[in-house]
Amino acid sequence: MATSATRTRTRRAGRRSPLASAALLLIGLLATGGAYAALTAGASADAASESQVTKLADEGEKLFAANCASCHGLQAQGTEDAPSLIGVGAAAVDFQVGTGRMPMAASGPQAEQKPVQFTEEQIAALASWVASLGPGPSIPDESYLAGDGDLAVGAELFRINCAMCHNVAGAGGALTEGKFAPSLMGVSAKHIYEAMITGPQNMPVFNDANITPEDKSAIISYLKYIEANSSPGGLDLGNLGPVSEGLFVWIFALGGIVAITVWLTAKSN
Amino acid sequence: MTATATTPATTETKAPTGPGMRFVNWGANYIEDRTSMSGLVKELGRKIFPDHWSFMLGEVALYSFVVILLSGTFLTFFFQASMAPVVYEGSYPTLKGVEMSAAMASTLDISFDVRGGLLMRQVHHWAALLFVASIGLHMLRVFFTGAFRKPREINWVVGFLLFVLAMAEGFTGYSLPDDLLSGNGLRIIDGMVKGIPVIGTWISYLLFGGEFPGEAIVGRLYMLHIMLLPALVIAAIGVHMILLIVNKHTQFAGPGRTEGNVVGNPIMPVFAAKAGGFFFIVFGVIMLIAATVTINPIWNYGPYDPSPVSAGTQPDWYIGFADGTLRLIPPGWEFELWGFTFSMNIIVPIIILVVFLVLVAFYPFIEAFVTGDKREHHMTERPRNAPTRTAIGAAGVTFYAVMWAAASSDLIATHFRLSIEGVTHTLQALLILGPIIAYIVAKRISIALQKKDREIALHGYESGRIVRLPGGEYIEVHEQLSDYERWRLVSYDDYAPLMVRPNANGKITFGTKLRGVMSRWFFEDRIAPVTRTEIEASKHGHH
Amino acid sequence: MAGTDGAAPGTAVERHESAPLPSGVAVISDDRVENPGFPPYRPRVSDTDPVKERQNERRVFWLFLASMIGSVFAVVAYIVFPIHEGDLGSVRLNNLFLGLGFALGLLGIGFGAVHWSKSLMDGHDMVELRHDTRGKPETIARASEIFTLGNKESGFTRRKLIRNGLLGALVLAPLSAVVIFRDFAPADDPATLLKHTMWEKGTRLARDPNGVPIKASDVTIGSVFHVIPENLNDSEHPLEEKAKAAVLLMRLNPEDLHISEGREDWSFRGIVAYSKICTHVGCPVALYEQQTHHLLCPCHQSQFDITREAAVIFGPAKRPLPQLPITVDEEGYLVAQSDFHEPVGPSFWERSL
Known part of the structure; x- marks a missing residue:
């Protein structure tokens, strides 16, 4: 199975010549270009109803003044309590408000997911107004959220870029000083994408030069795949690894067997 | 008639007859003529085993080991212990086309392309976790009941070796699939080995066959895992069993039971049926768990690559205490001297672990020195009747538990909404304070229970019945114990601190002084067993 | 073994020892409560x-x-x-x-x-007598006699020269086999190997795993790149090289960085590169918090402060993560200025020799 022939064939196949790197680069560029084209297409479609957009943004401004301005400032310029939102883009608003993280309830180590406070229209309005303040990442195109990307590529990129915080199975993990990387199970494809491009709170930004939109789509596909397919081995014990397995073996396996030994050595009546 | 002594059944000297029995007789004679088997059956067939649930824990370990051997053999038929890179073309979609070692690819094939393969993997791994866990619990039982005392000190050491071998078996097995989790585990081992002064760098280099990770380690660990270590485990189990037969089993105090007898079930047929049935039960429970609960989903972890790592990277539970000790070292424990690097952040944990394990291994000899008691002990003690030992055990368990908990500090932090720094600092404090508190609490509880036993032995149980005496006084009626019930409460070994006296040469040796100090530590707080006179007196008092 | 000898029901069986063994600090009392004997059988x-x-x-x-x-x-x-x-x-x-x-x-x-x-099987408790573990005096006498005979007939203690010769030979024979372990690993000196990585002047920083080189302009503030040397996948031992050369690339506000003397030109407009291999026991340290600029190791929770050149702020690690000096080439790609200036990864004995 493992011969040196396979080895030469496979060691990160295809990138032994500089030509290959060039080709990859080209593909990457084309893909990015394609993504831009797609996004602009979406934008121009919107432009058809420009008046509608302005109306939406106006509504957003009102909502912002009522719900967000106390911390972020009336012009979203930021205050001592909260950062400036100029240039964060519609994606950041859609993520933060759409997952209930904003408006923040109480100050803690980090803003946490909670019931969403606004309707979808209101979120769209807020996003639209914040996006109008300065250029920033926009809400991702549906085509990247379908979950039809390359699973193996997505899994590998997830392990390299995400698993150290979110755990290989997306179960989440600890950060410093009480912060934590949340579980990714049950998070919508759109919000995952938005988190990657905007880097909410302490999460780093993964821009399109770092992880291309296709690659982001692949990562999302991987997450959606493991979400949809329960473990073939049975209950997954929260995918927390050896700690939950160890607790299980002590409490249920050994505990159960000890209960049996008590029955086994008790005198029959 | 209370207990039936095993009498040679004279009726059975005549071979039973009947259809089928003729063949059995012929077979028995055939074997007897060639092996003299009857001697063995005569010696062992009616050996007595005392009955107590806690005496079954060693059996759980033994049976899990048999399950490990059976399932492990199945796995070897498919597993390839090679780190040669291959491209995975099996059926798990998120790894298709990914380059990985042959070891990882073959493990995935066992999981997804062999019917029953995943089941056998899970049986093997669950049984391994249960194996070490049951050894641990068995050791605790032996410790807290004093079953390690003469003549069983050597068997305690053999059992301790089995515990260490089981951990080694576990760790080598955990590393074999060459997935991301086990690869990072090996990375940690590599880092620890490199921190050993003078020879560390070379040991790591030779172990991994070059620089980490190399292409040798899986093959080497595999050889240890399926050949050398199992051979040692089987040999040690053999010695453990032979000594068990030679020393006979210990028993709890009970009416009619003495240091000079064993009371229980004979091997043929009761114990054989129970123990044999219990093997199937243990196997069945493991099988049930393997059928329904995932263990070590390597397909999530993916192949080993030195760059990624998963949150919640932990070893299997029995290595957790070592990993936890590493986590508890405060920053900055490393220095250079004469150009050499002393990684105290690695050396200190290694020393702590070694000292802890050595103390466990040698405890029977320490206690034997303190008591100076050279008699044989076949009655297990109730933990309360040896308060200092129980306290030491509680302290040891707490120490281990803190180290163990530290290995999951990140999960404790996320699941209880705490900060990882707070958890670590708390555990650092607990590592030192925990055993002290546990020692004091366990000792006080033991002594309190002894006092209560004494009270009950002398005055009986509180019945809850209130009676008014003719003089108008109310008393609660105490229900007296039968002699049989009382015996369990009053029959235990009693020790007093050593009076240090000069020896024949008029000198007090260092050994005597040490023994004086240690015996005072052990036996200063003691509740003497109830005496005959006291019982007589209490009986008169109640009349 | 399971005998009837003396195990009359209802009596506590006394032991028959040749001489009572010392009982140390045990309290031997004449006033002990007596064993009441076996209780009656409770039928099922x-x-x-x-x-x-x-x-x-x-x-x-x-x-x-x-x-x-x-x-x-x-x-x-x-x-x-x-x-x-x-x-x-x-x-x-x-x-x-x-x-x-x-x-x-x-x-x-x-x-x-x-x-x-x-x-259904017989439910009665049965009794078996214990005997001292120590053999009968006759047996022990016979065993020691056998050893004496063996000694006499072979002259093991008398012929000191050949006895010591045998002991010496027995010790040396396995010791000599130690040499064969040397070829468990190649001929090179591990300490030298551990002090070098693949990085050298002009090596481009590339994305892990695909090896696509990174332009300085790609690295926006707050982002983190997992980096390998561009030529890693062409190397002969990619995993071993990656285990030393893996790097984490981050961009901070330049004013957030506290740069020490001699390292002024190691970063590029707030872009810094640090070894990803923990200085404790070698796990990949990759949990970067973009607001606090802390790096956390998921294995043993060591924390490094990127604004202070990856100094350790928590956990068992002692040394900061080694920094890779970087700059940009004429095409705008990030490149290494040299190898790391110190060995990466866990400490080892010969590390600073």
């Missing part, structure tokens, strides 16, 4: 009631029958729940039903046998 229902006995007999049989059904079910499950390639659900069903069948097969036998022994 199946001892007295033939109906219950028959009932128990049937119960044991049902358990064995359940086992048979389980075993047959396992065989059937093996066939009717095959694994379809790529269908995880089929693996799950195969695992579940095959396992349940086996489990029933095993548990049926187990519970059946135990129930049989508990309810």
Whole structure:
């Protein structure tokens, strides 16, 4: 199975010549270009109803003044309590408000997911107004959220870029000083994408030069795949690894067997 | 008639007859003529085993080991212990086309392309976790009941070796699939080995066959895992069993039971049926768990690559205490001297672990020195009747538990909404304070229970019945114990601190002084067993 | 062994020792409570009631029958729940039903046998006498006589020269075998190898895993790149090289960085590169918090402050992560200025020699 022939064939196949790197680069560029084209297409479609957009943004401004301005400032310029939102883009608003993280309830180590406070229209309005303040990442195109990307590529990129915080199975993990990387199970494809491009709170930004939109789509596909397919081995014990397995073996396996030994050595009546 | 002594059944000297029995007789004679088997059956067939649930824990370990051997053999038929890179073309979609070692690819094939393969993997791994866990619990039982005392000190050491071998078996097995989790585990081992002064760098280099990770380690660990270590485990189990037969089993105090007898079930047929049935039960429970609960989903972890790592990277539970000790070292424990690097952040944990394990291994000899008691002990003690030992055990368990908990500090932090720094600092404090508190609490509880036993032995149980005496006084009626019930409460070994006296040469040796100090530590707080006179007196008092 | 000698029911059996052994600090009292002897046997229902006995007999049989059904079910499950390639659900069903069948097969036998022994086999406690572990004096005398004879006939203690010769030879024979372990690893000196990585002047920083080089302009503030040397995948030992050369690339506000003397030109407009291999025991340190600029190791929770050149702020690590000096080439790609200036990864004995 493992011969040196396979080895030469496979060691990160295809990138032994500089030509290959060039080709990859080209593909990457084309893909990015394609993504831009797609996004602009979406934008121009919107432009058809420009008046509608302005109306939406106006509504957003009102909502912002009522719900967000106390911390972020009336012009979203930021205050001592909260950062400036100029240039964060519609994606950041859609993520933060759409997952209930904003408006923040109480100050803690980090803003946490909670019931969403606004309707979808209101979120769209807020996003639209914040996006109008300065250029920033926009809400991702549906085509990247379908979950039809390359699973193996997505899994590998997830392990390299995400698993150290979110755990290989997306179960989440600890950060410093009480912060934590949340579980990714049950998070919508759109919000995952938005988190990657905007880097909410302490999460780093993964821009399109770092992880291309296709690659982001692949990562999302991987997450959606493991979400949809329960473990073939049975209950997954929260995918927390050896700690939950160890607790299980002590409490249920050994505990159960000890209960049996008590029955086994008790005198029959 | 209370207990039936095993009498040679004279009726059975005549071979039973009947259809089928003729063949059995012929077979028995055939074997007897060639092996003299009857001697063995005569010696062992009616050996007595005392009955107590806690005496079954060693059996759980033994049976899990048999399950490990059976399932492990199945796995070897498919597993390839090679780190040669291959491209995975099996059926798990998120790894298709990914380059990985042959070891990882073959493990995935066992999981997804062999019917029953995943089941056998899970049986093997669950049984391994249960194996070490049951050894641990068995050791605790032996410790807290004093079953390690003469003549069983050597068997305690053999059992301790089995515990260490089981951990080694576990760790080598955990590393074999060459997935991301086990690869990072090996990375940690590599880092620890490199921190050993003078020879560390070379040991790591030779172990991994070059620089980490190399292409040798899986093959080497595999050889240890399926050949050398199992051979040692089987040999040690053999010695453990032979000594068990030679020393006979210990028993709890009970009416009619003495240091000079064993009371229980004979091997043929009761114990054989129970123990044999219990093997199937243990196997069945493991099988049930393997059928329904995932263990070590390597397909999530993916192949080993030195760059990624998963949150919640932990070893299997029995290595957790070592990993936890590493986590508890405060920053900055490393220095250079004469150009050499002393990684105290690695050396200190290694020393702590070694000292802890050595103390466990040698405890029977320490206690034997303190008591100076050279008699044989076949009655297990109730933990309360040896308060200092129980306290030491509680302290040891707490120490281990803190180290163990530290290995999951990140999960404790996320699941209880705490900060990882707070958890670590708390555990650092607990590592030192925990055993002290546990020692004091366990000792006080033991002594309190002894006092209560004494009270009950002398005055009986509180019945809850209130009676008014003719003089108008109310008393609660105490229900007296039968002699049989009382015996369990009053029959235990009693020790007093050593009076240090000069020896024949008029000198007090260092050994005597040490023994004086240690015996005072052990036996200063003691509740003497109830005496005959006291019982007589209490009986008169109640009349 | 299971004997009748003296084990008369109702009496505590006294031991017969040749000489009492020292009891140390044990308190030997004449006033001990006496062993009351064996309690009377409490008969089970199946001892007295033939109906219950028959009932128990049937119960044991049902358990064995359940086992048979389980075993047959396992065989059937093996066939009717095959694994379809790529269908995880089929693996799950195969695992579940095959396992349940086996489990029933095993548990049926187990519970059946135990129930049989508990309810139907003789329930009386039996007594066996213990003997001292130490052999009888005659046996010990004979054993020591054999050793004396062996010594006399061989002259083991008398012929000191050849005895010591034998001991020396026995010690040396296994010791000599130590040399064969040298070739467990190649000829090079590990300490030298550990002090160098693949990075050298002009090596481009590339994305892990695909090796696409990174432009300085790609690295926006707040982002983190997982980096390998561009030529890593062409190297002869990519995993071993990656285990030393893996790097984490981050961009901060330049004013947030506290740069020490001599490192002024190691970063590029707030872009810094640090070894990803923990200086504790070598896990990849990759949990970067973009607001606090802390790096956390998921294995043992060491924390490094990127604004202060990866100084350790928490956890068991001692040394900061080594920094890779970087700059940009004429095409705008990030490149290394040189190798790391110190060994990466866990400490080792010869590290600073």
